[in-house]
Amino acid sequence: MPKISEKAGIMPASPIRKLVPYAEEAKRKGRKVYHLNIGQPDIHTPEAALDALKNMDLKVIEYSHSAGNESYRRKLAESYRKIGVEIDHNEIIVTTGGSEAVLFAFMSCLNPGEEVITFEPFYANYNGFAISAGVTIVPVRSYIENDFALPPISEIEKKITPKTKAIMICNPSNPTGALYSREELMQLRDIVKKHDLFLLSDEVYREFCYGEEHFSAMELEGIRDNVILLDSVSKRYSMCGVRIGALITHNREVLAAALKFAQARLCPPGLGQIAAEAALDTPKEYFGEVYNEYIARRDFMVNALNNMPGVYSPLPRGAFYSVVKLPIDDSDRFAQWLLEEFSYKNQTVMLAPATGFYFTPGGGKNEVRVAYVLKIEDLRNAMETLAEALKVYPGRVD
Amino acid sequence: MPKISEKAGIMPASPIRKLVPYAEEAKRKGRKVYHLNIGQPDIHTPEAALDALKNMDLKVIEYSHSAGNESYRRKLAESYRKIGVEIDHNEIIVTTGGSEAVLFAFMSCLNPGEEVITFEPFYANYNGFAISAGVTIVPVRSYIENDFALPPISEIEKKITPKTKAIMICNPSNPTGALYSREELMQLRDIVKKHDLFLLSDEVYREFCYGEEHFSAMELEGIRDNVILLDSVSKRYSMCGVRIGALITHNREVLAAALKFAQARLCPPGLGQIAAEAALDTPKEYFGEVYNEYIARRDFMVNALNNMPGVYSPLPRGAFYSVVKLPIDDSDRFAQWLLEEFSYKNQTVMLAPATGFYFTPGGGKNEVRVAYVLKIEDLRNAMETLAEALKVYPGRVD
Numbered sequence: 001m002p003k004i005s006e007k008a009g010i011m012p013a014s015p016i017r018k019l020v021p022y023a024e025e026a027k028r029k030g031r032k033v034y035h036l037n038i039g040q041p042d043i044h045t046p047e048a049a050l051d052a053l054k055n056m057d058l059k060v061i062e063y064s065h066s067a068g069n070e071s072y073r074r075k076l077a078e079s080y081r082k083i084g085v086e087i088d089h090n091e092i093i094v095t096t097g098g099s100e101a102v103l104f105a106f107m108s109c110l111n112p113g114e115e116v117i118t119f120e121p122f123y124a125n126y127n128g129f130a131i132s133a134g135v136t137i138v139p140v141r142s143y144i145e146n147d148f149a150l151p152p153i154s155e156i157e158k159k160i161t162p163k164t165k166a167i168m169i170c171n172p173s174n175p176t177g178a179l180y181s182r183e184e185l186m187q188l189r190d191i192v193k194k195h196d197l198f199l200l201s202d203e204v205y206r207e208f209c210y211g212e213e214h215f216s217a218m219e220l221e222g223i224r225d226n227v228i229l230l231d232s233v234s235k236r237y238s239m240c241g242v243r244i245g246a247l248i249t250h251n252r253e254v255l256a257a258a259l260k261f262a263q264a265r266l267c268p269p270g271l272g273q274i275a276a277e278a279a280l281d282t283p284k285e286y287f288g289e290v291y292n293e294y295i296a297r298r299d300f301m302v303n304a305l306n307n308m309p310g311v312y313s314p315l316p317r318g319a320f321y322s323v324v325k326l327p328i329d330d331s332d333r334f335a336q337w338l339l340e341e342f343s344y345k346n347q348t349v350m351l352a353p354a355t356g357f358y359f360t361p362g363g364g365k366n367e368v369r370v371a372y373v374l375k376i377e378d379l380r381n382a383m384e385t386l387a388e389a390l391k392v393y394p395g396r397v398d
Numbered sequence: 399m400p401k402i403s404e405k406a407g408i409m410p411a412s413p414i415r416k417l418v419p420y421a422e423e424a425k426r427k428g429r430k431v432y433h434l435n436i437g438q439p440d441i442h443t444p445e446a447a448l449d450a451l452k453n454m455d456l457k458v459i460e461y462s463h464s465a466g467n468e469s470y471r472r473k474l475a476e477s478y479r480k481i482g483v484e485i486d487h488n489e490i491i492v493t494t495g496g497s498e499a500v501l502f503a504f505m506s507c508l509n510p511g512e513e514v515i516t517f518e519p520f521y522a523n524y525n526g527f528a529i530s531a532g533v534t535i536v537p538v539r540s541y542i543e544n545d546f547a548l549p550p551i552s553e554i555e556k557k558i559t560p561k562t563k564a565i566m567i568c569n570p571s572n573p574t575g576a577l578y579s580r581e582e583l584m585q586l587r588d589i590v591k592k593h594d595l596f597l598l599s600d601e602v603y604r605e606f607c608y609g610e611e612h613f614s615a616m617e618l619e620g621i622r623d624n625v626i627l628l629d630s631v632s633k634r635y636s637m638c639g640v641r642i643g644a645l646i647t648h649n650r651e652v653l654a655a656a657l658k659f660a661q662a663r664l665c666p667p668g669l670g671q672i673a674a675e676a677a678l679d680t681p682k683e684y685f686g687e688v689y690n691e692y693i694a695r696r697d698f699m700v701n702a703l704n705n706m707p708g709v710y711s712p713l714p715r716g717a718f719y720s721v722v723k724l725p726i727d728d729s730d731r732f733a734q735w736l737l738e739e740f741s742y743k744n745q746t747v748m749l750a751p752a753t754g755f756y757f758t759p760g761g762g763k764n765e766v767r768v769a770y771v772l773k774i775e776d777l778r779n780a781m782e783t784l785a786e787a788l789k790v791y792p793g794r795v796d
Contacts, residue, residue, distance in 0.1 A: 001623040002563060002594050008506045008655030017464065017661055044457045053669065054452050059442045061637040066415065096494050096641065099663040107530060108406045112510065128662025132505060134532060165400060198400050225399040239459040241668025243494065257406030263415055264526025265497040270639025271451065271669035
């Protein structure tokens with residue numbers, strides 16, 4: 001039997017999805033499992049998007065342009081211009097989810113063995129795409145003690161080597177909920193400019209900023225050809241399943257390169273593009289409601305967590321996650337124990353061990369990521385259950 | 399400005415799509431362009447698929463399982479069993495088009511620098527995926543003189559090195575329309591077994607075999623863990639835009655590896671999966687009609703081509719393409735000239751220069767790929783136009 005590749009060997013299994021069999025087993029036992037582990041919101045997809053699908057009058061679902069339908073790109077460019085990001089529709093490549101945008105950016109910008117700096121804890125799948133593209137992730141640690149703020153510039157510069165080609169940020173951040181201020185982004189701009197690096201900015205949670213304006217990396221002056229914006233409609237319109245994202249940049253060489261990778265895979269999903277284009281007409285009230293709902297959920301959850309002895313959650317300023325410190329020995333063990341051995345009122349919770357978001361071995365052992373994607377009534381039960389679990393968990397550490 | 403990657407530099411632009419600006423210009427001049435250049439059938443997508451989308455009652459378009467919806471995989475496995483391919487739903491990973499299945503197969507099976515043998519002319523995008531994965535394509539030439547049959551085993555074995563990890567076939571073949579017989583596949587099986595290679599079998603045109611039964615690589619005995627089937631619904635149901643394919647294998651290590659790549663990109667398109675699952679209920683008559691239509695188109699086109707002086711087209715036994723020899727100096731120049739300078743009755747044709755399907759420099763210079771995806775009335779006009787063009791093309795070579 002021929003051997004599989006080395007890449008396949010080092011490719012990490014999803015840190016979240018590996019707990020799925022335990023959750024399934026708990027459900028088989030009749031337990032209610034509250035999913036705080038995954039960023040699948042329960043918010044409805046906008047009617048405009050669903051209606052567009054129901055009212056399609058296509059006879060043939062054809063290939064679209066490799067960069068995405070022009071009508072969609074034009075409307076998308078317009079929507080960016082409304083938030084102060086000046087781009088042309090030819091500077092957009094529609095991708096299969098934000099995932100493909102990350103992969104295209106890595107493959108277009110970095111050679112195998114070259115390095116991309118990112119801030120730990122970070123979205124676990126960045127590592128999967130880095131392995132796919134053969135590039136190396138170099139993490140710079142951020143700390144829960146200062147709410148996962150951008151690490152000091154001096155710490156970032158220490159990690160720059162001749163192989164460094166890019167800095168990657170997720171703003172607001174999955175998994176931490178941190179939101180980088182204009183000042184922090186200006187500091188990044190200075191490093192990017194000084195060392196002539198790419199700045200890959202994943203802004204898929206842009207609409208989810210609580211009380212502060214989002215400042216896009218595309219608004220940074222003087223590094224026009226360095227910035228690549230990575231975007232997705234998944235969270236914005238609560239339609240993760242359509243798999244529509246975008247790679248956006250003023251850099252013509254990167255655009256031409258990414259388009260070649262895009263041409264090889266022919267086109268992004270056609271039906272998803274129909275939904276995404278229609279979703280651009282979603283009325284403002286939708287976002288207002290969603291925004292208020294998330295603020296209420298966040299406040300409820302963070303308050304509940306910080307009332308549990310030994311627990312600390314920062315107040316997330318964006319996205320819909322928090323990385324939370326728990327009085328436990330090992331977050332992987334704890335997450336599994338919750339599903340396998342614990343129940344309270346015949347219910348339990350599923351958490352994402354934060355170890356999956358750290359690159360440095362040992363990082364996140366007493367932290368978990370929680371997503372506040374459930375309605376408050378469910379969050380209340382989930383928090384009550386978690387509080388009870390922490391009281392009796394055999395690996396509790398104070 | 400930071401430099402783009404070397405991969406991006408060597409990545410080929412789509413050999414078909416690079417002519418698009420000339421076609422657009424011809425249309426702006428008011429010319430009718432017959433598209434023989436691309437495998438976008440005009441056949442209607444089955445009603446079952448379109449109805450499923452119109453009748454969706456989803457409120458949230460959620461992520462699906464990374465391997466695809468279980469309900470779809472179960473029905474798909476059943477449909478394979480009906481054609482003699484015994485697989486379980488857990489041996490299927492639903493991918494974003496056949497494209498992603500090829501990429502996952504390369505990344506799961508081959509290390510950067512390792513080699514995959516395939517038969518020239520071959521589907522151009524294999525090379526794009528090979529570059530993405532860092533693997534090397536080693537072509538073995540097949541010839542129009544013997545209708546692009548499988549090259550002799552001795553020619554294949556000459557190309558096997560310690561770096562050879564896989565053989566890849568497209569059966570029936572895009573671009574040539576060749577269909578490998580059971581005997582040819584048995585020969586491949588022997589090589590694969592002898593050298594312990596993977597056999598990657600792209601069978602996306604399986605339903606398009608004219609007068610002969612399709613024999614799947616999955617039916618080969620004794621190489622159960624070597625075969626990886628790459629599939630797609632694009633052509634089968636004339637819905638290229640949904641981007642749904644599959645990677646199928648009995649090899650558990652490859653499945654586990656591919657699943658990790660699948661998890662990193664979260665899931666295949668959700669709406670496309672709904673369409674693809676519903677399409678499995680397409681009545682047999684649909685395929686009967688499609689089949690008869692393609693046979694009629696093929697026969698009409700091949701006859702018309704072979705009646706033109708100096709032109710030779712094999713009779714394709716599968717798919718809906720033919721690689722055709724023309725009395726011309728340079729197929730890229732000819733294809734561009736057709737769009738830029740020629741018109742007959744205010745119409746012209748767009749062809750795919752076969753150079754894009756050859757890896758060896760110079761291959762395909764007097765060949766083009768034509769797709770018979772237009773109705774006969776249009777094909778008649780297209781053939782008449784091509785015949786006139788060949789009479790006056792300044793680079794005609796006899």
